[in-house]
Amino acid sequence: MPELPEVETIRRGLNKYVVGHKIIDVEVVHPGPLQGDIKQVIGSQVIGVRRIGKGLILDLSNGYSLAIHIKLTGQLIYRDKKTEKEPFSKTKVGSIPNKFTHVIFKFKVQNAKGKIASQKSKVDAPRLYYNDQRRFGWIRVIPTDKVLDLPFFKTMGPEPFKDLTLEVFSKIVKNKTTKIKPLIMDQTVIGGIGNIYANDALFKSKINPQRPAKSLSNQETKLLYNSILAVMEKSFKEGGASELSFVNILGQEGNYQNHSLVYGKAGKHCPRGDGTIKRITLGGRGTFFCENCQR
DNA sequence: AGCTGTACCTGCAGGC
DNA sequence: TGCCTGCAGGTACAGC
Numbered sequence: 043m044p045e046l047p048e049v050e051t052i053r054r055g056l057n058k059y060v061v062g063h064k065i066i067d068v069e070v071v072h073p074g075p076l077q078g079d080i081k082q083v084i085g086s087q088v089i090g091v092r093r094i095g096k097g098l099i100l101d102l103s104n105g106y107s108l109a110i111h112i113k114l115t116g117q118l119i120y121r122d123k124k125t126e127k128e129p130f131s132k133t134k135v136g137s138i139p140n141k142f143t144h145v146i147f148k149f150k151v152q153n154a155k156g157k158i159a160s161q162k163s164k165v166d167a168p169r170l171y172y173n174d175q176r177r178f179g180w181i182r183v184i185p186t187d188k189v190l191d192l193p194f195f196k197t198m199g200p201e202p203f204k205d206l207t208l209e210v211f212s213k214i215v216k217n218k219t220t221k222i223k224p225l226i227m228d229q230t231v232i233g234g235i236g237n238i239y240a241n242d243a244l245f246k247s248k249i250n251p252q253r254p255a256k257s258l259s260n261q262e263t264k265l266l267y268n269s270i271l272a273v274m275e276k277s278f279k280e281g282g283a284s285e286l287s288f289v290n291i292l293g294q295e296g297n298y299q300n301h302s303l304v305y306g307k308a309g310k311h312c313p314r315g316d317g318t319i320k321r322i323t324l325g326g327r328g329t330f331f332c333e334n335c336q337r
Numbered sequence: 338a339g340c341t342g343t344a345c346c347t348g349c350a351g352g353c
Numbered sequence: 354t355g356c357c358t359g360c361a362g363g364t365a366c367a368g369c
Binding site for chain 1: 361363
Binding site: 115220326 | 339340341342343345346347348
């Protein structure tokens with residue numbers, strides 16, 4: 043499901059296909075996810091795309107930004123003349139647009155010299171489709187200089203591959219009585235880790251998810267830190283995890299779910315030894331681990 | 338302050 | 354077959 047590697051995969055896709063485009067129209071099929079005045083974005087150019095934790099920010103030339111959170115089942119799918127023949131997932135997308143399409147952004151393309159290329163009609167315009175099956179996601183239209191004041195971004199913790207160094211991670215873990223799995227999934231503590239990678243990183247580190255954070259030895263802390271990076275790097279290579287509805291910018295599935303270590307594998311044989319993967323609930327979330335080798 | 342439980346939403350799996 | 358229930362998840366928030 044969408045965690046740091048999935049959202050980063052989408053960010054890279056937006057950077058490749060959407061940055062530089064001018065928004066000429068926005069079709070609102072269902073206004074549910076929208077907050078703020080969406081008309082505000084029409085006529086502006088997409089000048090950059092950022093990711094903060096599991097959130098995305100499209101910065102526009104008119105001083106506004108689109109802050110987007112796809113939560114569990116959101117999708118951002120780009121289509122234009124060049125990409126319309128690319129195959130996309132039949133099971134996760136089906137057709138474009140579909141009954142889960144809430145908002146459609148329509149663009150003019152900018153050429154290498156910075157000129158806006160001519161577009162015959164809005165019908166042929168390149169498009170970005172925002173789909174969301176469970177409607178948990180949101181799109182906020184907000185002045186760029188106010189984006190980081192949104193509580194979700196303002197409280198975001200340090201992130202793997204950015205400012206979450208081993209030293210920072212060690213300080214987070216040290217002295218905390220909280221159970222280690224809910225702790226690393228708390229976005230205000232560390233940005234970007236969700237259920238799949240928390241489960242797999244703890245399995246890789248042979249640490250029981252119920253352990254109080256402060257019970258981890260220095261060696262275990264380092265091992266967990268490296269495991270978080272390792273499972274996420276693996277996921278980047280696999281194009282993300284399409285456990286639920288995740289697809290990339292072209293509507294294609296990732297493959298990490300076929301390589302996950304323990305997530306969703308209750309009752310299955312432990313991939314490392316003689317144990318069986320057990321499922322418990324921790325912090326209200328499904329937690330998968332091997333009692334035999336995670337201690 | 339920090340924790341737990343629940344709401345949000347809807348497709349799907351499982352039970353009868 | 355088909356209805357019904359419960360479950361999944363990231364985040365926000367109420368309540369202890």
